[in-house]
Amino acid sequence: MKALQRFSYPIFFVIMALIPHLLNPRWQAVSITFLIFAVVALSQDIILGKSGMFNMGQALFFGMGAYTTAILNSHFGWPIIATIPMAILIPALFGVVLAGPIVHLRGDYLLVVTIGFNIVFVQVLQNNLGGLTGGPNGIFGLGSLSIFGLNLTSQVAVYYFAFIVFLLTLWIMHNLEKSKAGRALHYLREDQLAAESIGINTRSYKIFAFGLGAGIAGLAGTVFAVQYSAVSPEAFEFIQSVLFFSIVLVGGSSVPGILLGVFVMFVLPEIFREFATWRYFIFGFAMILSMILRPRGIWPATFGKIPKFLIKESKHGA
Amino acid sequence: MDIFLQQLANGLTIGSIFALVALGYTMVYGVMRLINFAHGDMVAASAFVGLTVYTQVMGQATSLFSVIVIFLLTASVMACVGVLLERLAYRPLRDAPRLSAVVSALGASLVIQNGIMLIWGPRMQIFPELVPQVYWDLGGVVISLIQVIILALSLVLMVGLYLFIEKTRMGAAVRASSIDQDAARLMGINVNSVIALIFIIGSSLGAIGGLFIGMYYRGITFNMGWQYGLYAFIAAIIGGIGNIPGAMMGGMLLGLFNAFIAGYISSTWADAFTFILLILILIVRPTGILGERVAEKV
Numbered sequence: 084m085k086a087l088q089r090f091s092y093p094i095f096f097v098i099m100a101l102i103p104h105l106l107n108p109r110w111q112a113v114s115i116t117f118l119i120f121a122v123v124a125l126s127q128d129i130i131l132g133k134s135g136m137f138n139m140g141q142a143l144f145f146g147m148g149a150y151t152t153a154i155l156n157s158h159f160g161w162p163i164i165a166t167i168p169m170a171i172l173i174p175a176l177f178g179v180v181l182a183g184p185i186v187h188l189r190g191d192y193l194l195v196v197t198i199g200f201n202i203v204f205v206q207v208l209q210n211n212l213g214g215l216t217g218g219p220n221g222i223f224g225l226g227s228l229s230i231f232g233l234n235l236t237s238q239v240a241v242y243y244f245a246f247i248v249f250l251l252t253l254w255i256m257h258n259l260e261k262s263k264a265g266r267a268l269h270y271l272r273e274d275q276l277a278a279e280s281i282g283i284n285t286r287s288y289k290i291f292a293f294g295l296g297a298g299i300a301g302l303a304g305t306v307f308a309v310q311y312s313a314v315s316p317e318a319f320e321f322i323q324s325v326l327f328f329s330i331v332l333v334g335g336s337s338v339p340g341i342l343l344g345v346f347v348m349f350v351l352p353e354i355f356r357e358f359a360t361w362r363y364f365i366f367g368f369a370m371i372l373s374m375i376l377r378p379r380g381i382w383p384a385t386f387g388k389i390p391k392f393l394i395k396e397s398k399h400g401a
Numbered sequence: 402m403d404i405f406l407q408q409l410a411n412g413l414t415i416g417s418i419f420a421l422v423a424l425g426y427t428m429v430y431g432v433m434r435l436i437n438f439a440h441g442d443m444v445a446a447s448a449f450v451g452l453t454v455y456t457q458v459m460g461q462a463t464s465l466f467s468v469i470v471i472f473l474l475t476a477s478v479m480a481c482v483g484v485l486l487e488r489l490a491y492r493p494l495r496d497a498p499r500l501s502a503v504v505s506a507l508g509a510s511l512v513i514q515n516g517i518m519l520i521w522g523p524r525m526q527i528f529p530e531l532v533p534q535v536y537w538d539l540g541g542v543v544i545s546l547i548q549v550i551i552l553a554l555s556l557v558l559m560v561g562l563y564l565f566i567e568k569t570r571m572g573a574a575v576r577a578s579s580i581d582q583d584a585a586r587l588m589g590i591n592v593n594s595v596i597a598l599i600f601i602i603g604s605s606l607g608a609i610g611g612l613f614i615g616m617y618y619r620g621i622t623f624n625m626g627w628q629y630g631l632y633a634f635i636a637a638i639i640g641g642i643g644n645i646p647g648a649m650m651g652g653m654l655l656g657l658f659n660a661f662i663a664g665y666i667s668s669t670w671a672d673a674f675t676f677i678l679l680i681l682i683l684i685v686r687p688t689g690i691l692g693e694r695v696a697e698k699v
Contacts, residue, residue: 137500184684190499191436192683195638198631199676206673321627325507332504360523364515370508371490378497 096250103242111238112310113353118245119306120327121345122252125338126299127327129256132336132384133265134292135272137190140197141327143204144174144297146319148304150208153222153314154215163228163309170305171298178297179290186289201321208316221315228309245306252299253338259295268292333373335380343381403541408664409657414548414617416656417555421610422633423640423648424562425603431579431643432592432599433495435502439486439509441630443479443604446513447611448528448621449521451475455529468531475612476605483604484597492596510626517623525622528615551613558606559649566645575599579643632659635679641692650691 103111127141148170155161155169185196211218227236228244235244259265271278271285279285308314326348334340347369352362373381422444429437454474459467490509494502535546566572577585578595586592614629615621632655640651655675662674682689 137503185680188683188687191430191434191642192638192687194436194503195634196676196680196683199635199679202631203673203676206670210669329504329507332500360519361515363511364519367508367511367513367515370511371505374497374501374505374508375490375493378494378501 099246099249103239108238111242113350115238115242115245115306115310117345117350118242118249119303119310120349121342122245122249122303122306123300124327124330124334124341124345125252125256126296126303128331128336128341129259129299130292130296131328132331133259133272134268134289136186136289136292137194138197138293138296139194139324139328140199140201140204140321141296141300142319142321142323143197143201144178144300145304145307145323146204146208146314146316147174147177147297148301149308149314149319150216150222150304151301152305152308153225156225156308157222158215163226163305164230167302167305170301172301174301174304175294175298178293178295182290182293186286186293198321198324201319201324205316205320208319216316219316221313223313223315225308225312225314227312241306241310244309248302248306251302255295255299256338264288264291329370333370333380335377335383337380337382337384340380340382340384404664406542408660410542410544410548411664412657412660413653414551414656415659416653417552417559418610418613418617418629418652419633419636419656420559420649420652421555421606421613422629423636423652424559424645425607426630426634427637427640427642427645427648428575428579428599428603430637431645432575432582432596433491433502434499435491436506436634437491437603438503438506438630439490439513440603440607441628441633442510442513442517442626443482443486444607444611444614444629444633445621445623445626446482446517447475447479447608448615448625449517449526449623450478450608451612451615452521452526452528452621455531461529463529463531471531472609472612476608479604479608479611480601483600483607487596487600492593514624514626521623523623525620528619528621530619531616547616551617554609555613558609562602562606563645563649571595571598632675635675638689639679639682641689644689644691647689647691651689 102114106114123141123145126144127138130136130138130141151170151173152163152166155166156163181200185193188196208216208221209219216222227234228241229235235241259268267278267283267288270281271283271288275285307318330341330344330348334342334344348366352359358365377383422440425440425443426437429435429440451471454471455461455467458474459470486509490505491502494505532547532550537544566575574585574590574595575598577588577590578592582592585595610629610633614625633652636651636655637648638651639654640647640649642648658678659671659675662668662671666674686692
């Protein structure tokens, strides 16, 4: 079991790196989708799972990144690669600004307010604010990704772009867990009062988590815009946020659990296409059942290297 | 002035529907501290159940008797669904972490919403005209019979619920359970039956709200539950969640607010303004207008 755990990540990475050469274009596209949504789900995990803030509006930051890339590319003629920093910074900035006045709200209130942000965002997109967002149809016909004169139009190239973003996200999350900020977030999730009393500035750490999660989701948005060379409001509807929210909690806020959740939510429907109309009906049942059988998620996260005898079961947190 | 009075009438109508639905949210939240995400979809389902009762049971009759049967039958069916929902999806998670119950509620919402789609199809259905189209023109303001019925019946139901909660022993049990479940249990209150009771009441009121939505807007779709559910939930929060008069007031306020936004600004921005209002209220009064300050464990 130990050996399996030790080798499972390298094996997973090798398989993921080889996958585009083994699949036909349709499944390459599915794998790119998997990577994009995995990054968004992991960014949601930073806010919801790691910091314990009930955020149900992650599609907002995802969409903001995608739209930043699309608007800068189509209206202002920026090359895609140059839009990436903006697609990270603008959602991150919005994450900080939006989180500022609301992070003190108790769980369920925060949840409703973040739903609200998501819905307002989609309404802004649909009403074509400032003539930039293209209304209900969105923006299409975006340019393709090119670095140093190399034109990366093929599916395989986009896959590796998505894969790099995915690895970067995993690396950030790995470092976050080992850093001061990660420990602070963990404590404030477990017990905010205790965290505050040992001198953790909970407010700024919460805002930091929102900014970080939003920035990563924004980067995933750029990959999304590149992959489909189009963006439209319905891809960032509130139902998407609900799916990311559920994936993190059903997965148990651990990387394998979340990847499993993304796989079940976005890849399985591609395999069982004839059951498309039953998709959400079955997912709904699966969500209820998995919570009843495993209330802490299918693959509950463990934090750092804490000796077993020190861990006490508590009712707090996710 | 005409626009004002017209939107006042429309707003009160929508507001009383919001209030009926909001009561279901606020009672469940009050006792279980759980956002029952499935409630909005139950409201949508009841419009479809009402439609089926109309076509299958009543043979498309639109007499007063038929309307009464449709209301009673739909409300009882939804009350059963509500109790079943609580048994299957929420009771096993009562001692689990709070977010697990939230995910279960979201799952239940997906099941009900897509269940409607699988049974009645994904397309919009037209709800029957149960009440004759009678309009009164009161000096520029047009009020329809259906608006009067919605407003009057909602008021009767809300006053009835208020009296039930405030004046009866069972109402006292509900209030006690929402203050402190464990203490209520120690006082000999059967909290399980209180929870079953609030699901019966909440689901029946929601069912009536759903039938009103069908009668007032006529077009019903399987996914309309999210929209009405979210508005009703916002109404419950504005009034102070867990607070029954608060939900009634919040619903009315939100209905009026929406009607005036639609009348004076633009209905395409109604959602945005509603959420801005909610966020402002939460920043100024985090527990809603009538909500008392609760000392909750952090």
